[in-house]
Amino acid sequence: MAVATRAAASIPRPGRKAERGRVLGASPLEAALYVVPAAFLFAVFILLPILSNIVASLFSARGRFGLANYIQAANDPVFRVAVENSLLWVALSLLLEIAVGFALAALIELYLPRGQAVFRTLLFLPMVITPSVIALVFTTLYAPDYGLLFGLFNWLGLASYFPALLGTPSTATIAIVAVNVWQWSGFFVLMYCVGIAAIDRELLDAAAIDGARGFSRIRALIWPLCRGTTVSLVVLGTIQALQQFPLIYLMTEGGPANASQTLATYIFQTGFSENEMPYASAIAVVLFLLALALVAVEYALAGGGISLAARPRDVPG
């Protein structure tokens, strides 16, 4: 409570008379003028393309208005695979990135006496590597016959057991998700490090006096206090997973046999390879709605809290 009061007191408040009809000290007209540039850019570069895409999705290749593209999607088995894979991407990526990110962040922030910055930097490094390079490296790493992992299996006398991860429909998506997790976990670590570092030391000390130590301290105190960070990362991770294109395209092109196709790659295939732009627009609308729905659900489940730092009301009572 004391923390909450301090936080509230720190926000400068104009006097009551001055406050009426004003936004952060500016008149409504001034406020509107401040908003206009951003609103204009948002309208031109975000809203307009979305609306024009929705309109394009309502015209068939022959120019007829209707829901033909959406009906086609409903009957398209590849579209179904793409939706399933997109959802699998979100679930798997989030689960693994949050688990790995939080575990490593807790280890670094709570148990490493020194060298924290070095570890954070090393873990963040994959984030600054371009996806095309990562895709090339991991494609070679996974490759049967000449890949690095195959070499290891061969050395152990297990060459005949080496799985063709990218060449097998049942494992292709999981193999690419693993690469995505490798790349993005460092970002999750960094965000959780910020979240943990922002926890009031007094709380940790008080918990320690009450006997909270080791895993129970992490489970009962640190993890709930990082709730705001988790919610933010879930939203960011969902959008990132749904948007993922380069790794999939460069590693499998959505194959084999469309097994690793996601909505993002299927939009590209139908729009750019098959010249079916109206159909691709319809798939893009579905992806947009799916992202909106997922984020809305996540936001509702999380009670609307999005923050990278621990908040006073997150303290377990």
Added chain:
Amino acid sequence: MPSWLQRAGIGLALSAALATAAAAAPVTVTLWSWSPVAPTMKAMVAAIEKAHPDIHIAATIEPHTAYFTALKAAQASGTLPDLIGLPPGAYTQEYRPDLQALDSVAAGAWGADWQKNFAPALLTQARLGNPKGDTQFYMLPEEAEVLNLWYDRAAFAKAGITAPPATFDELVSDAAKLRKVGFIAFYQGGGTGLFDNWVFMQIAAQTDLADLLAAENGKPVWNKPGMLAAAKVWQRLFSEHVVQPGALSALQYPTGANLFAAGRVGMISLGSWWLQETHLSTNPALATMSGYGKFFFPAVTAGGSASPPLGGVDIGWGITKNAVKSPAVEAAAKTVFKELISGAGEQVALDQLNDLPAFNGMKPTQALPAHLQALYQTYIAELATAHPHQIGNPVIYNALAANLQAIGAGTKTPEAALAAVQKVAESQAAN
């Protein structure tokens, strides 16, 4: 001298200098393509610019996928370059509204009877997909290609194989021998559908040529018995371990070609363009092709023959409507167009053995080693009788690739896979 006279004199001199500079400045022609490979295109550009000092070519060469993505964006934004590289069929048709009709351009370049300079099959492919009644050309071919299988002679010798396989059973047993001595027996870049389709089409050319050619033109005949027979042979490539494990995620370029050049692969499906390695490599076995031999897909039935040659246009050029931005640019674009197909540009490409000439009478100027000369001459002869190798409709093309991959992965039977392709083809035909 009065000062006003001095100023006028200086002004006149400056104007004259500027006018001279403007007259001397070369006209810039923009050109985009995915082929020929960048070093070859750079040399081609240099040769054309040397022959025409008044023309500057701003050439951009991108990998296949990146190129067509950029081209689509440029088309949508009305910023297509003056000249674009195109394969025949679906791609050319997609850009047809933005391309100039070339009959009068060709007549201006090579005379009224210009069509005699190209093999009829290549001209037929160049117009593939034109609307009924439209006899114009919107692209004309620069280079042609023939599809085939290549083998590494050293790998074969090490495995105790004395000649390329003549039957499918020999292909299976040779693959086992190659694997036994540590080679990738038959590298298949199944991750990119192009080479899946081409291997299948080479098999289908044996089992049902007539339906294959009809299917290439959009006729829904994928469920015919001959096509099914080809799909079953394709399945055996995987079930009998002829192709390498993980083939369905492997890339023909650059991985497969690099492994083949490095001596790790016994056999691979490529084509006449593999000869370009003679110019790109310093390895003697590649530089003279003495280490490599070619063959067609072996007979899949007892007493049958190997696949007939498939091939046709590799790359052609179209002049966009944007090139009419000024008479000077349009004239320069037409000059470059001619040089790319039958002049200094194509000569450079041929001297680097980039691929086979589409224009009659063009040939490499340098003396080739005997083995290489024999390979080249064989290709020229095969091209004259080659059957088309392009699927005109990109939706059918993708459906075939995905379903061939499903057969290879074992997730679909040949019957189910071809039924799926047939359904797509019927739907496209109905549209």
